[in-house]
Amino acid sequence: MKRLDQTTTPLFSALKNYVDNKVIPFHVPGHKQGKGINEFREYVGNRVLEIDVNSMEDLDNASNPIGVIMESEKLCAHTFGAQNAYFLINGTTAGIQAMIMSTCEPGDEIIIPRNAHKSTIGGIILSGAVPVYIQPEINEDLGFAMGITEEAVKKAIKDHPYAKAVFIINPTYYGIISDLKAIVRIAHRHNMAVLVDEAHGAHMSFHDDFPLTAMEVGADMSALSLHKTGGSMTQSAVLLTRGNIIAPEVIKQVINLTYSTSASYVLMASMDVARKQLATQGGDMLEHTLELVRWARDEINKIEALYAFGKELIGLPGCHDFDETKLGVNVRKLGYTGYQVEKKLRNEYNIQIEMSDLYNILAVITVGDTKEDLQALVNALKDIAGKTTVEEVKNATRVPYKPKLIVSPRDAFYSPKKSILLEDATGEISAEMIMAYPPGIPVICPGEKITKDIIEYVNILKAEHCQLQGTADPYVNHIRVLGTE
Ligand SMILES: Cc1ncc(COP(=O)(O)O)c(C=O)c1O
Known part of the structure; x- marks a missing residue:
């Protein structure tokens, strides 16, 4: 196999050339490399606007890479380790939609975990696939799935x-x-494609x-999502493919249905550089990240009443392995x-974590974190725990997963x-849909029957001032429905 030179950055280098050559830009974007938006340029700096x-x-x-984007x-x-990669500028959301639309035609079944992200439901509505x-x-x-x-x-x-694909979240x-x-083996034996949401697994x-x-x-x-844990800028993501179940021509056509015709070079260049960094220094950088997160997890577990869960979950039902960089703490x-x-x-x-739910907080630890920052988190948690009279929370609220699907999400979407x-x-x-965001896992999806449990659960989330989304009513007091069965 021919080794490619991962120290190169074809797209980023071409952009730097363009800037260095001082080409006179009679093209959009209209800010003309920053000259047309001074206040913004003064704050963010020249370079990002020049590229x-x-x-x-x-x-x-x-939309049709044949030069430096193709090389990158x-x-x-x-x-x-993929055969093809496609740069995305609308996050893993676009990748998930493209995966489902490339594999399923209207009416095709797709096997999917009920705790999938809302973008999966978007892919199902767009493709007309029927979720199993x-x-x-x-x-x-x-308290989570x-x-x-x-x-x-x-x-x-x-x-x-006859399902066309199995969809998995990893991690x-x-x-x-x-x-x-094991799942890939079973699915392939039954001629089903395996589509994987690795939004949180770029590292x-x-x-x-x-x-x-x-x-x-x-x-x-x-x-x-290269932007989440791979170092590139927000919204930048990659779709990876291999094997011959899904034809590359189909994938490209599907991606282009929703791709902007003005893809951001800032985002794409950040992916070019993030890929170089991961390929050439990723191992050493992540070794350090792992040292930091292991240290923090141990320190948090010394604090009474806190539990930073980790690799000991492996072997429990539904946990085959664990990504240690997800520093979740049960509170x-x-x-x-x-x-x-x-x-x-x-x-x-003055610490902002990635997300929380009824029982947990979650910090995402990456190559960008430092010992000082993690020390600040550990100290803060110690302080919070020290000031609290420890008491067991009474009853765990059961998450009402898997409501009954009555009509397909697409039919529900297009019905009166x-x-x-x-x-x-x-x-x-x-x-x-109704979901807490993050994590963006729908409590109810289009086409599903609303139960008393679901309404109670949403009310509990509301009482906790959790950010709810999905309904036309921004306060989620009203919901649009199709009627009863
Ligand atoms: C599990 C999961 N899948 C997909 C996505 C969508 O990724 P993106 O924000 O890159 O579009 C997210 C976003 O948080 C996610 O948590």
Whole structure:
């Protein structure tokens, strides 16, 4: 196999050339390399605006890469062990939608864990696929969904032998990994494609202590948010493919349905450089990251009433492996909800974490973190715990996963709807999603029957001032429904 030179950055270098050559820009964007937006330029600096340019011969075109973008994508594919890589400028969201739309036609079934991110439901609505939901294992103590088991996938395949694809999350927001290798084997034996949401796994190929990635175990497609844990800028992501179940021509056509014709060179160049960094220094940088997060996890676990969960979860139902860079801390025994601890950390200690839920907070640790920052988090948690009279939270609230699907999400999306009070919605078929964001896992999806449990759960989330989204009503007091069965 020919080795590519991962120290090069074809796209970033071409952009720097363009800037250095002082080309006179009679092209959009209209800020003309920053000269037309002074206040912004003075704050963010010249360079980022100078490389914010448009497609042209020497800079290639993201909708049909044949030059420097193609070269950068090849390097990217190679470093992740894929056959093809496609730069995305609308996040893993675009990648997930492209994976589903490339694999499923209207009416095709797709096997999917019910704790998938909302972008998956978007992909299902756009493609017209019909979801076959698998219930993930729920860890009642921690209060969140784990992965899915090999047995659950086998059963779904047996019940739905003509499904086109199996969709897997690797890892979940909380760092939980299903047995992807075993699932790929089963799915492929049944001629089903394996599509993987690796929004939170862009770093995992670069250190042996991380769980296996989609490309490493022979999955067909993977969408990864290079911006979340790979070092590139927000919104930049990559779609990786291998194997021959899905034709590259189809993938490209699907991506181009929703791709901007003005893809951001700032975002794409940041991916070019992030890929170089991961390929050439990723191992050493992530070794340091792992040292930091292991230290922090140990320190937090010395604090009474806090539990920073980690690799000991491996072997519990639905947890085949664990990504240690997800520093989740269960705060139930502190007498606070995760939402309250998140607020305290921000308001009293100037620390912003990635997300919280009823029982947990989650910090995402990456190559950008330092010992000082982690020390500040540990100190803050010690302080919060020290000032709290420790009490066990009474009852764990059961997350009401897997409501009954009555009509396909696409049919629900396109059907006539009426808006009613959420309180009155028991028994109605939902036309909308409701989710806490983050993590963006829908409590109810379009086409599903709303139950009393779901309404109660949403009310609990509201009472905790958690950020709810998905309904046309921004306060989620009303929901649009189709009617009853
Ligand atoms: C599990 C999961 N999948 C997909 C996405 C979408 O990724 P992006 O924000 O890059 O579009 C997210 C975002 O948080 C996510 O948590």
